[in-house]
Amino acid sequence: xxxxxxxxxxxxxxxxxxxLIGLLGLALISFTTKRKTGCFVVLFSFVGxxxxxxxxxxxxxxxxLEREHKAFLPVSGTIDYVMVLGNGHVVDDEIPPxxxxxxxxxxxxxxxxxxxxxxxxxKLILSGYDGGSEISHARMMANVAxxxxxxxSDIILLEDAKDTWEEARQAAAFVQQKEIVLVTSASxxxxxxxxxxxxxIKPIPAPTNFLAIDEVSQPWxxxxxxxxxxxxxxx
Numbered sequence: 759x760x761x762x763x764x765x766x767x768x769x770x771x772x773x774x775x776x777x778l779i780g781l782l783g784l785a786l787i788s789f790t791t792k793r794k795t796g797c798f799v800v801l802f803s804f805v806g807x808x809x810x811x812x813x814x815x816x817x818x819x820x821x822x823l824e825r826e827h828k829a830f831l832p833v834s835g836t837i838d839y840v841m842v843l844g845n846g847h848v849v850d851d852e853i854p855p856x857x858x859x860x861x862x863x864x865x866x867x868x869x870x871x872x873x874x875x876x877x878x879x880x881k882l883i884l885s886g887y888d889g890g891s892e893i894s895h896a897r898m899m900a901n902v903a904x905x906x907x908x909x910x911s912d913i914i915l916l917e918d919a920k921d922t923w924e925e926a927r928q929a930a931a932f933v934q935q936k937e938i939v940l941v942t943s944a945s946x947x948x949x950x951x952x953x954x955x956x957x958x959i960k961p962i963p964a965p966t967n968f969l970a971i972d973e974v975s976q977p978w979x980x981x982x983x984x985x986x987x988x989x990x991x992x993x
Contacts, residue, residue: 772810772991779803811983816990821970824944827951830873830964837877838936839914841961842870843925843950844886844895845943855902862943862967867899869966870941871906882908883938885916885925922950926957933959943967 768774780803786796809815845863856864867884874882882903886895894917903913919925929938940961942950947965954961969990 772806773988776803776806776810779806807988808983810991811985811988813980813984813987816987817970817972820945820990821972823948824965824968824970827944827947827963827965829966830869830939830941830962832876833962836937837873837880837939837962839881839883839929839933839938840870840874840877840964841883841885841925841929841933841938841940842866842899843922843940843942843946844884844899844919846889847886847891847893847895847898849891849893849898855898855905858898859902863895863899864902865967866941866943867902868906869964870939871903871908873939873941873964874908874912881912881914883914883916883929885919885928887918887920922946922953926950926953926959929954930957930959938962939964941966945969 783796783799846860884896884899888894896915896917916928938961941964944965
């Protein structure tokens, strides 16, 4: 059931959804008499793909979601836990541990470690199940954290959590009323806070992995469709 939910949610993302719409249009052209309708559907799919890969469109769609919570600033008082939510990884002994984490996972982890070092005595909570691989995502992040100088005694692993709902409830079992900083991608932060609040935790948000940036390095990048802008629509 969990796998089905993930597949269905993935198919609703703009790229696969627009591709499916395009395939529907081709089917109408090839197998029915509704060729004009099919041509319109294919055109709609093509234009949609172009727009979501276009910086002014993708950035304007994503930025309000990413900027809902500001980047973490040091707070007075004690922080007991810094929790980094999982994202994804591969297992490949021929590449360094940092390259085995997805970009989002690596950015989340490094932000978590940065915050952890501001608060001596705080513990780093890493979450994520194995996803069918030989090592859990939490443990893979722990390997990278150890390589970056985090003490093993400062790391807590939640290796069975499959999604944010489970991560929040597993964390709630021992965090209780202690102070916790929550690290995840900026586009995911609002959903994550909702789940953690529902579990009885009031974390301090620490968004990272910001993708929607108004300023681009080269002017022509802003006016040509690119894969990295299409990525901004994949939440």
